[in-house]
Structure formats: C-alpha cells, structure tokens
Amino acid sequence: MKLAEPKGRVLVTQSDNQQFNRGFEFGRLASCELQPTARTLEYYAENAERFSSTTADVEFSAMQKRFESLLAPGAKVLDFGCGSGRDAKHFLELGFEVVATDGSPELCKIAEQNIGIPVRNELFQELSEIEEYDGIWACSSILHLPKGELADVLDKMAAALKKDGIVYTSFKYGSFEGIRNGRYFTDFTEPLFRAFIDPIEHLVIEEYWTSADVRPGREDEKWLNLLLRKV
Numbered sequence: 001m002k003l004a005e006p007k008g009r010v011l012v013t014q015s016d017n018q019q020f021n022r023g024f025e026f027g028r029l030a031s032c033e034l035q036p037t038a039r040t041l042e043y044y045a046e047n048a049e050r051f052s053s054t055t056a057d058v059e060f061s062a063m064q065k066r067f068e069s070l071l072a073p074g075a076k077v078l079d080f081g082c083g084s085g086r087d088a089k090h091f092l093e094l095g096f097e098v099v100a101t102d103g104s105p106e107l108c109k110i111a112e113q114n115i116g117i118p119v120r121n122e123l124f125q126e127l128s129e130i131e132e133y134d135g136i137w138a139c140s141s142i143l144h145l146p147k148g149e150l151a152d153v154l155d156k157m158a159a160a161l162k163k164d165g166i167v168y169t170s171f172k173y174g175s176f177e178g179i180r181n182g183r184y185f186t187d188f189t190e191p192l193f194r195a196f197i198d199p200i201e202h203l204v205i206e207e208y209w210t211s212a213d214v215r216p217g218r219e220d221e222k223w224l225n226l227l228l229r230k231v
C-alpha cells in the first residue's frame with residue numbers, strides 16, 4: 001500500500017509500545033490512518049521474500065480468465081498492488097499492455113525481477129490517472145485499506161478506468177476489520193460489499209463469487225471475488 005509528498009520522517013509505535021526499527025515518510029502516510037498503513041508496510045518490508053515465494057506460483061487461472069474474458073485483445077491493464085508480479089507476468093504473456101504498482105519497495109524490486117518491466121512504487125491513494133485503463137486487477141491488495149480509505153481509492157480507480165472498464169478485486173470473506181497477522185484487513189461478505197459500494201458513483205457489481213484460498217494448506221479460508229464495471 002502507499003500516499004503524498006514527504007515532509008519529514010516519523011517512527012511508528014506498535015501497540016506493544018515497541019518502536020519499529022525504521023522510519024516512514026510522514027507526508028506519504030499523513031492523509032490515511034497512520035497505524036494500519038504503517039504496520040502493513042512494515043510487514044511486507046520484513047516478509048517480502050517469504051510472501052513472494054508463497055504466492056508467485058499458485059494456480060490462479062480461474063480468476064484470471066474471468067477478468068480476461070471481459071477485455072479486448074491488447075487492453076491496457078493496471079496490476080494494482082502487484083506483489084510478486086505473478087499476475088502482471090501472466091497478462092504480459094497474453095499480450096496486454098501492463099502497468100504494475102505496489103506500495104512496498106521490497107515487493108517492487110522482486111516483481112521487477114520476475115516480470116522484466118519497471119514497477120511503480122506507489123500507494124493506492126496516489127493513483128491519479130484519468131480514463132487510462134481498460135482493466136484494473138486488484139487481487140488481494142486493496143483489502144489492506146480501512147473502509148474510509150477504501151471508498152476514496154475505489155473512486156480513484158473508477159476515474160482511472162475508461163468507459164465500461166473492469167475491476168477485479170478480492171477480499172477475505174467475513175466482517176472483520178483490523179490488524180490480523182501483522183497487517184490491516186477489511187473483510188466483506190457479498191451483502192456487506194453491496195451496501196459499501198452503493199454510494200460510490202460509476203462502479204457497479206458485474207459478478208461475484210466465493211472461493212477457497214488457493215495456497216496449499218489454507219483451503220479452509222474463504223474469499224469474496226468481485227468483478228466491477230465502470231458505468
């Protein structure tokens with residue numbers, strides 16, 4: 001995840017009152033909820049290699065195909081929170097024009113090595129393009145935003161899409177909001193997401209479905225998958 005121009009640095013204190021061992025640029029975090037964003041970034045700084053190794057080779061073709069089927073050949077796709085670069089690499093191989101971003105500098109470096117194109121180190125809140133993309137792939141990424149930030153980012157995603165553009169996104173299934181395993185999560189069920197997205201202009205639910213986690217040993221974890229369309 002990511003935010004604005006740097007105006008200094010600050011050390012963020014965890015709930016156990018131990019300071020993180022590195023500072024964060026205050027300006028980039030000032031306009032979001034500092035603690036959730038900082039803790040999530042810290043997690044990925046410390047676990048980038050492990051996270052990448054456990055997600056880079058998982059079988060995800062069923063989700064990719066649903067998204068691809070709604071795009072024209074050569075469409076321009078934003079991989080929004082690209083992680084290891086697994087999906088960006090797949091879309092490049094299909095001939096899509098791909099832009100990849102991630103808020104974690106450590107994950108950006110790994111993704112660049114995996115896919116061979118530059119990866120922008122950018123927070124979700126920094127998305128600023130207007131009518132640039134045919135599709136935005138936000139797989140297990142914007143779920144790290146608190147709801148107030150998430151609504152603003154969905155507005156930015158809608159603005160960045162061309163007319164009739166498509167978003168794929170996914171959330172852990174449930175109603176939990178808060179820090180879990182070192183990162184901030186916002187979970188949704190389908191009724192909760194419908195109520196959440198209803199006030200957001202220009203995005204409607206095209207399709208939704210639930211699925212099991214594709215990582216080995218985590219099949220009992222449930223996900224809400226969504227295809228959204230710009231209207």
